Amino acid sequence: MRNIPxxxxxxxxxxxxxxxxxxxxxxxxTTKLAVAVFICAAFTDYLDGxxxxxxxxxxxxxxxxxxxxxKLLVMAALVMLLGLRDDMYGDPWVPGWMVFLVLAREIWIxxxxxxxxxxxxxxxxxxxxxIKNVLQIVAIVFxxxxxxxxxxxxxxxxxxxxxxxxxxxxxxxxxxxxxxxTMQAFRAAGFAxxxxxxPEAENGGQAGGVPGS
Numbered sequence: 001m002r003n004i005p006x007x008x009x010x011x012x013x014x015x016x017x018x019x020x021x022x023x024x025x026x027x028x029x030t031t032k033l034a035v036a037v038f039i040c041a042a043f044t045d046y047l048d049g050x051x052x053x054x055x056x057x058x059x060x061x062x063x064x065x066x067x068x069x070x071k072l073l074v075m076a077a078l079v080m081l082l083g084l085r086d087d088m089y090g091d092p093w094v095p096g097w098m099v100f101l102v103l104a105r106e107i108w109i110x111x112x113x114x115x116x117x118x119x120x121x122x123x124x125x126x127x128x129x130x131i132k133n134v135l136q137i138v139a140i141v142f143x144x145x146x147x148x149x150x151x152x153x154x155x156x157x158x159x160x161x162x163x164x165x166x167x168x169x170x171x172x173x174x175x176x177x178x179x180x181x182t183m184q185a186f187r188a189a190g191f192a193x194x195x196x197x198x199p200e201a202e203n204g205g206q207a208g209g210v211p212g213s
Contacts, residue, residue: 005066006059008048012069015041016076023080034080035144041073042137064117070133071106077140078102084146093143093160098167102136105174109181116185132177135170139163 015037022034048066052058081094142163149156 004055005048005052008044008051009065009069012041012044012048012073015044016069016072019073020076020080023084026084031144031146035141038073038077038144039141045070045133064113067113068110071110074136074140075103075106077144081140081143093146094164094167098164098171101171102167102174105171105178109178112182112185116188132170132173135166135173139166139170142166 019034019037019041022030022037026034045066078094078099082092082096082099084093085091086093140163142159145159145163148159150159150162151157152162
């Protein structure tokens with residue numbers, strides 16, 4: 001039972017290439033299948049966490065693997081959305097600058113997680129990061145649906161427009177979460193002292209730098 005959450009996470013990893021293949025040469029049918037695969041993969045994120053907490057099967061390996069699987073799923077979806085073009089104007093279904101901001105943040109956090117791991121530390125996600133995850137998943141589902149219209153506060157908006165707004169909100173939360181995570185990692189690893197020593201280094205002393213930064 002203890003390894004079941006990790007097996008579910010591995011299953012999510014296996015769904016990522018299937019999702020990508022479905023969008024390589026998209027048709028309305030394969031795009032709908034891709035949406036279904038994405039939703040299933042996103043659900044496994046909730047499922048493995050629920051099982052891990054229910055049966056006290058939380059492991060350090062799972063704490064590292066689970067967010068990496070989440071990032072691969074989200075990155076794959078955003079990259080594939082860049083390749084999908086509007087039939088009328090030829091614009092990508094998601095702007096490149098949004099994808100850049102998401103990927104830059106994820107690369108930074110992955111690097112911070114690696115630095116923490118070298119110190120034997122596992123820094124859990126904060127609330128802003130969890131909100132970001134939910135917003136990203138819902139945003140990507142709407143972006144993949146693209147064309148259907150929904151009434152939103154009295155306005156008729158396409159799924160793409162709703163998805164873009166949700167993605168923008170997720171980016172804002174993601175950078176708040178990145179700041180919280182970075183500060184938490186620095187404090188947990190004792191980096192604050194090294195950072196405070198940097199002004200002395202400018203006067204000829206040797207700074208206690210951050211390993212791997």
